[in-house]
Amino acid sequence: MSKTTFKPGTMLNPVPAVMVSCGSKPGEENIITIAWTGIVNSEPPITYVSVQRSRFSHDVIEREGEFVINLTTEALTRAADFCGVRSGRNVDKFAELSLTKEKADLVKCPMIAESPVNLECRVLEMKAFPTHDMFLAEIISVHVDTSLMDENGRLELERAGLVAYSHGEYFGLQKRPLGRFGYSVMKPKTKKRIAGERRQKYRKKEQKDGRK
Numbered sequence: 001m002s003k004t005t006f007k008p009g010t011m012l013n014p015v016p017a018v019m020v021s022c023g024s025k026p027g028e029e030n031i032i033t034i035a036w037t038g039i040v041n042s043e044p045p046i047t048y049v050s051v052q053r054s055r056f057s058h059d060v061i062e063r064e065g066e067f068v069i070n071l072t073t074e075a076l077t078r079a080a081d082f083c084g085v086r087s088g089r090n091v092d093k094f095a096e097l098s099l100t101k102e103k104a105d106l107v108k109c110p111m112i113a114e115s116p117v118n119l120e121c122r123v124l125e126m127k128a129f130p131t132h133d134m135f136l137a138e139i140i141s142v143h144v145d146t147s148l149m150d151e152n153g154r155l156e157l158e159r160a161g162l163v164a165y166s167h168g169e170y171f172g173l174q175k176r177p178l179g180r181f182g183y184s185v186m187k188p189k190t191k192k193r194i195a196g197e198r199r200q201k202y203r204k205k206e207q208k209d210g211r212k
């Protein structure tokens with residue numbers, strides 16, 4: 001493999017492109033698309049969103065200290081793109097995109113009902129960087145679409161149709177799962193058991209669908 005050198009830059013790919021809802025006052029309920037996000041701690045779960053100071057959402061999040069991370073699906077990708085190129089200063093993005101505001105449990109700003117996974121977040125601190133302010137926040141509640149749970153209560157997130165963002169493009173993740181956590185070192189016996197479980201699950205689903 002021969003390589004060329006780029007100047008230092010944000011070449012970390014893929015990243016998420018989440019829809020962050022914020023604001024609880026009339027005219028301030030808004031959605032901003034964010035790629036600069038991630039997890040920084042597991043227990044308690046802590047995340048961050050890095051937001052440029054020029055964004056309408058920046059001051060709203062700073063003032064209210066709360067936001068919701070709504071995961072983006074293939075069906076929501078066009079809306080996510082729109083929320084990333086239009087400002088809440090000039091357009092009511094919920095209304096323009098016919099997205100439904102859903103009441104959150106603990107924060108005052110709305111969640112996006114059409115997103116299958118919503119993470120309610122409370123800001124812990126804001127750290128200023130030259131181009132962005134990073135809002136470090138605790139994830140204080142998680143909501144998941146119940147139709148994504150199997151009969152044993154296990155979350156089948158692979159069915160949510162989530163998307164990733166890589167080098168300026170959105171990609172669907174649904175079609176080609178390549179392996180689950182730890183598959184590179186999994187014992188053949190475990191691999192076989194998991195494959196068997198998966199086959200059984202799909203057979204059951206086919207039988208169920210056939211009956212409809």
Ligand SMILES: Cc1cc2nc3c(=O)[nH]c(=O)nc-3n(C[C@H](O)[C@H](O)[C@H](O)COP(=O)(O)O)c2cc1C
Nearest residue numbers: 033034035036051052055056057084085086087088
């Ligand atoms: C895929 C994508 C990812 C983005 N990621 C970020 C980000 O991480 N931080 C940021 O400040 N702006 C990001 N933006 C830009 C904002 O979403 C955009 O400026 C938006 O219009 C701001 O909305 P607001 O003014 O209503 O807050 C992103 C845009 C897109 C399309």
